[in-house]
Amino acid sequence: ETGVTQTPRHLVMGMTNKKSLKCEQHLGHNAMYWYKQSAKKPLELMFVYSLEERVENNSVPSRFSPECPNSSHLFLHLHTLQPEDSALYLCASSQDPGIYSGELFFGEGSRLTVL
Amino acid sequence: TQLLEQSPQFLSIQEGENLTVYCNSSSVFSSLQWYRQEPGEGPVLLVTVVTGGEVKKLKRLTFQFGDARKDSSLHITAAQPGDTGLYLCAGPIITQGGSEKLVFGKGTKLTVNP
Numbered sequence: 001e002t003g004v005t006q007t008p009r010h011l012v013m014g015m016t017n018k019k020s021l022k023c024e025q026h027l028g029h030n031a032m033y034w035y036k037q038s039a040k041k042p043l044e045l046m047f048v049y050s051l052e053e054r055v056e057n058n059s060v061p062s063r064f065s066p067e068c069p070n071s072s073h074l075f076l077h078l079h080t081l082q083p084e085d086s087a088l089y090l091c092a093s094s095q096d097p098g099i100y101s102g103e104l105f106f107g108e109g110s111r112l113t114v115l
Numbered sequence: 116t117q118l119l120e121q122s123p124q125f126l127s128i129q130e131g132e133n134l135t136v137y138c139n140s141s142s143v144f145s146s147l148q149w150y151r152q153e154p155g156e157g158p159v160l161l162v163t164v165v166t167g168g169e170v171k172k173l174k175r176l177t178f179q180f181g182d183a184r185k186d187s188s189l190h191i192t193a194a195q196p197g198d199t200g201l202y203l204c205a206g207p208i209i210t211q212g213g214s215e216k217l218v219f220g221k222g223t224k225l226t227v228n229p
Contacts, residue, residue, distance in 0.1 A: 004157070040221065041221065042117070042119070042218070042219040042220055042221045042222070043158075043203070043205075045216050045217070045218075048214075048216070055214060058216075090157050092157070103148075103160045103163070104150075104158075104160065104217065105160075106157030106158050106159070107157050108155065108156050108157050109156075109157055
């Protein structure tokens, strides 16, 4: 496998469910990110992890809980979501979180629908 | 308030036509990036421009960074159906906490019809 892989690609859940999104990067990068992509809105940065330590949390509701057990894996745990949380959730990685002249490598995304 | 405004929001053209899309801001950026996102995929970096006035070419794509580093444009010559996708511009900003993060525009959705 190469690049950044996300599972599941599609997820439908009720507001009372608990589910998790998984991201794995095979690039040896030090930083991993969760972004939310909604219709008619720009990509929104949710969380940044650098060397497994969370360095950014952009006022994301607590119903979204990230976990980074090692530098290759990133999870987004979901519970008691709202319909407005329906979106494409993109995971990305980069060599270094502080240098944005570098490149973000994105996964294909997990399309989440909350009923 | 959008830091990066992209226009047009939607563009539908015929194969072989030329087009230009824009990314504008009232803020100065140290660099700007262009990504293309194809349907069902994540964004992929096309180019990074770092010097005011810089022009970069990638086959039929020409990217320009404004002299004042507040805007950028992407020109596609002789568009092909494979150019279809969402074109996103992005630039780094410093947050109130002192860290750096990448902000994105809403994108231009391009459709090239055969």
